[in-house]
Amino acid sequence: MTTAAPASEAARQHTLRERNLELVARAVFEAPGPLSRADVAAATGLARATVSTLVDRLVAGGLLRELPAVGGGRAGRPGVPLVPAPRTVVGVGLEANVDYLGLRVLDLTGDVVAERVLDGAFHDSDPALVLGRLGELARDVVDGLRAQGITVAGARLALPGLVDARAGRLEVAPNLGWSSLVPVPLLGLDLPVEIANEAKLAALAELAGPVPGSFLYVSGDVGIGAAIVVERALFLGERGWNGEIGHVVVDPAGPRCSCGAFGCLEQYAGKEAILRGAGLPPDAPLADLLSLLADGGRAPSAGASAEAERAGAAVRTAGRALGSALADFVNLVDVSTVVLGGAYTDLLPWLRPDVEAVLVERVLAAPLVRIDVRAAAAGPQAALTGGAREVLRGVLGDPAAWV
Amino acid sequence: MTTAAPASEAARQHTLRERNLELVARAVFEAPGPLSRADVAAATGLARATVSTLVDRLVAGGLLRELPAVGGGRAGRPGVPLVPAPRTVVGVGLEANVDYLGLRVLDLTGDVVAERVLDGAFHDSDPALVLGRLGELARDVVDGLRAQGITVAGARLALPGLVDARAGRLEVAPNLGWSSLVPVPLLGLDLPVEIANEAKLAALAELAGPVPGSFLYVSGDVGIGAAIVVERALFLGERGWNGEIGHVVVDPAGPRCSCGAFGCLEQYAGKEAILRGAGLPPDAPLADLLSLLADGGRAPSAGASAEAERAGAAVRTAGRALGSALADFVNLVDVSTVVLGGAYTDLLPWLRPDVEAVLVERVLAAPLVRIDVRAAAAGPQAALTGGAREVLRGVLGDPAAWV
DNA sequence: CCGCATTTGTTGTACGACTGAACTATTGCG
DNA sequence: CGCAATAGTTCAGTCGTACAACAAATGCGG
Structure with a gap:
């Protein structure tokens, strides 16, 4: 006989329990308001008896909390409202980026429990130093939370570069000047920490808002990163190195890019390229550009200043280039919502x-679907929120481990 | 209380049974050689007793067959070799394309049980006529199989265009001249038939060979279609309209494409573009081009004929354009194998x-990973094989329904 | 040729998880 | 105050897997 291919996983009885525990937890966590046990039973299709035992376990484990019953206006015994338990289990989002480092702690209700942001300039910095500093910040916060009896489930570290999440390895982060390193030990945290690309985690932060289940997230800065979200889950490709839209071809006759190729999107729609095109220094604050644009917008035909005209032209060039790259992206991946961060x-x-x-011109399915282009809804340092949410999603995916 | 979000699905006891049945079936079907019950137990992690009852059910249902025991050379009672049952349950792949229509029937062992291919020219054809003809062919074959007591599990219809698989609707197939129609009823088959894009199914046919689990499949013809396979599964995007690599930007200053945009890949690397570039009529057989190229290759420096030189130049132009589009694809999706069909x-x-x-020049991760470009291994009419395999994969995914 | 070690497959009991129905608890309403 | 309605709990029933013991079949050494 021969060795069989390694199949997924045998389903035992406790597999049932775990899966239904997750189902019940998700039902409560993703509902817009409190649910009773009976509501959960209706929503999941499980028997009321089963739901009761599962809910009891989640309440005992501190993931759910029972609120005082309240008369529902209807006849019959009022249900006991169930809600995610605040400040019992939390997730940590960490980030080391070019212009800041920081962390944010969210609990299961989505509340921010703690936050630290440290502005700085970390171009070509020493990873041990920067991550050590971030680790200190985090240790301080985590110790404080643990002293209050709060369980810290884990952390995600967002990094601006090619990340091999499985191996826990940062391959290269051009703007930080880091390459080929394993960052987690440098944090010195006694927590399960996983690493991920910054744009990917920022994309996940959008899921807290009213975004559809599938979208492209494109984050424009010095570099331009993107993430693909399909049915509320990240699509990572083979290694998680996808979404490198900054180096999509816009014009092969275009300027040389830092990556060595010619006419990459970054050379038209990267932050520095736009600023330079607008006649501003490449490290000027974005606000300078915005005020120039606002001037131009106020007097469009009446003859805006030459500076305003130039800024407008630079942004229009960027817009056309971005449209072209996004059209390629949409043609290749097929998603009808694009979120710009x-x-x-x-x-x-x-x-x-x-x-x-440009999207209407170049997207093949354009006659059939409108591509919705919208602004990101998550606040500043979205990757912190996304990372913390990702940790908590893991808790929901296996509540048994935390109960 | 509020209505809960519709969660996935409650796990009952029979869910366990179904999942483990699938596990056992897959173990046997995907193994390189026959497995005994004990082998299956080792491979799946299930208890021998459990495997026995599951295998018995699959054997009774006709999905598995027991071979006569054979002395294994080792001490101990020899195991009963289990293999996929030949010619009991089969899947049908159908295709209606520009230059042919046909069908192929595969059984669980992967053998071709029946095949019909009808060459023709179906540009701007009448869908009712063409699909009616295909349906007749298929009905004939299916009736014959059923008369032999063979169960026909279902069929997949491959079409060259934008297919909404969920709605069973072909939105548009430019080369056939078909648009906005529901093809399945026109076949007139008493079978569950689903439709899919031709390139997607052709990609799945590759999985029969020694291809890695994740790859991009790009099929070059008059149009250029592509499919994304990750971990042996198709990635379809939001509606299954992804992989439209034929209309990725190669050069915004390039020639106008039939889609209305400028400089699409198809204008450089589509079959007609290459033939025209080589000085051949756009409907010339590919063999003509190949023999020109072979001439040029035989006497590369010694002064090949002007025709051969011209053909070589056209193919090099196509190669550079294809490289550019593939680089975009790899940058956006992150897969390290490209299969060309x-x-x-x-x-x-x-x-x-x-x-x-061009890939080395433009793929951002090129210093970290070699992109393996290889020729498709599935034979002609790959979509037929892929479609039939897809049907059988469905059988494996829910053996309980066929037992 | 026989007994033993070894491996396979089966049988029977135990256990865990969900279900359905009956039962209790709690509320609104006439 | 009693009835209808709804929520939550209890309990026997069913189903699927696990474990251990057992039967079956083979190779090997004496």
């Missing part, structure tokens, strides 16, 4: 006309 | 140098 969020009003025009 | 399979020796050179 980073610097693009504020620039969107000026980018939109050109982006949308 | 359709006309590209035979052209690969001439395309390879330029494709690989």
Whole structure:
């Protein structure tokens, strides 16, 4: 006989229990308001008896909390409202980026339990130093939470570069000047920490808002990163190195890019390229560009200043280039919503006309579907929120481990 | 209380049974050789007793067959070899394309049980007529199989266009001249038939061979279609309209494409574009181009004929363009193997140098991973094989329904 | 040729998880 | 105050897997 291919996993009885525990937990966590045990039974299709035992376990484990019963206006015994338990289990989002490092702690209700943000300039920095500093910040916060009896489930570290999440390895982060290193030990945290690409985690933060289940997230900064979300889950490709839209071909006759190729999107729609095109220094704050644009917008035909005109032209160039790269992205991946984050969020009003025009022109399915281009809804440092949410999603996926 | 979000699905006891039945079936079907019950137990992690009852059920249902025991050379009672049952349950792959229509029937062992291929020219054809003819062919074959007591599990219809598989709707197939129609009823088959894009199914046919679990499949013909396979499963995007690599930007200053945009890949690396570039009529057989290329290759420096030189140049242009589009694809999706099908399979020796050179230049992760470009291994009409395999995969995914 | 070690497959009991129905608890309403 | 309605709990029933013991079949050494 021969050795069989390693099949997924045998289902035992406790597999049932775990899966239904997850089902019940998700039902409560993803509901817009409190649910009773009977509501959960109706929503999941499980018998009321089963739901009761599962809920009891989740309540005992501290993931769910029972609120005082309240008359529902209807006849019959009122149900006991169940809600995610606040400040019992939390997830930590960490980030080391070019212009700041920080962390954010969320609990199961989605509340921010703690936050630290440290602005700085970490171009070509020493990873041991930077991650050591971040680790200190985090240790301080985590110890404080544990002293209050709060369980810290784990952390995600967001990094701006090619990340091999399985191996826990940062292959290269050009703007930080880091390459080929294993960052987690440098944090010195006694927590399960996983690493991920910054744009990917920022994309997940959008899921807290009213976004559809599938979308492309594109974050424009010095570099341009992207993430693919399908049915509320990240699509990572083979190693998680996808979404490198910054180096998609816009024009093979275009300027040389830092990656060595010619005419990459980054050379048209990267932050520095836009600023330079607008006649501003490449490290100027985005606000300078925005105020120039606002001037131009206020007096469009009446003859805006030459500076304003130039800024407008630069943004229009960026918009056309971005539209072209997004069209490729949509043609290859097929998603009908594009969420623009980073610097693009504020620039969107000026980018939109050109982006949308090019999309209509180049997307093959354009006659059949409208591509919805929108601004990111998650606040600043979205990757912190996304990372913390990702940790908590893991808790929901296996509540048994925390009960 | 509020209504809960519809969660996935409650796990009952029979869910266990179904899942383990699938596990056992897969173990036997995907193994390189026969397995005994004990082997299956070892491979799946299930208890021998459990495996026995599951195997008995699969044998009774006709999905598995017991071979006569054979002395294994080892001490101990010899195991009963289990193999996929031949010619008991079969899947049907159907295709209606520009230059042919046909069907192929595979059984669980992977053998071709029946096949019909009808060459023709179906540009701008009448869907009712063409699909009616295909349905007749299929009905004939299916009736014959059923008369032999063979269970026909279902069929997949491959179509060259944008297919909404969920709605069972072909939105548009430019080369057939079909649009906005529901093809399945036109076949007139009393079988569960689902539709899918041709390139997607052709990609799945590759899984029968020694291909890695994740790859991009690109099929070059008049149009250029692609499919994304990750961990042996198709990635379909939001509606299954992904992989439209034929309309990725190669050069915004390039020629106008039939889609209305400028400089699409199809204008450089589509079959007609290559033939025209080589000085051949756009409907010339591929063999003409290949023999020109072979001439040029035989006497590369010694002064090949002007025709051969021209053909070589056209293919090099196509190779560079294809490399550029593939680089975008790899940057956006992150897969390290590219399988070239359709006309590209035979052209690969001439395309390879330029494709690989551009990939190294433009793929951001190129210093970290070698992108393996290879020819498709599935034979002609790969979509037929892929479709039939897809049906059988469905049988394996829910053996209980067929037992 | 026989007994033993070894491996396979089967049988029977135990256990865990979900279900359905009956039962209790709690509320609104006439 | 009693009835209808709804929530939550209890309990026997069923189903599927696990474990251990056992029967079956083979190779090997004496």
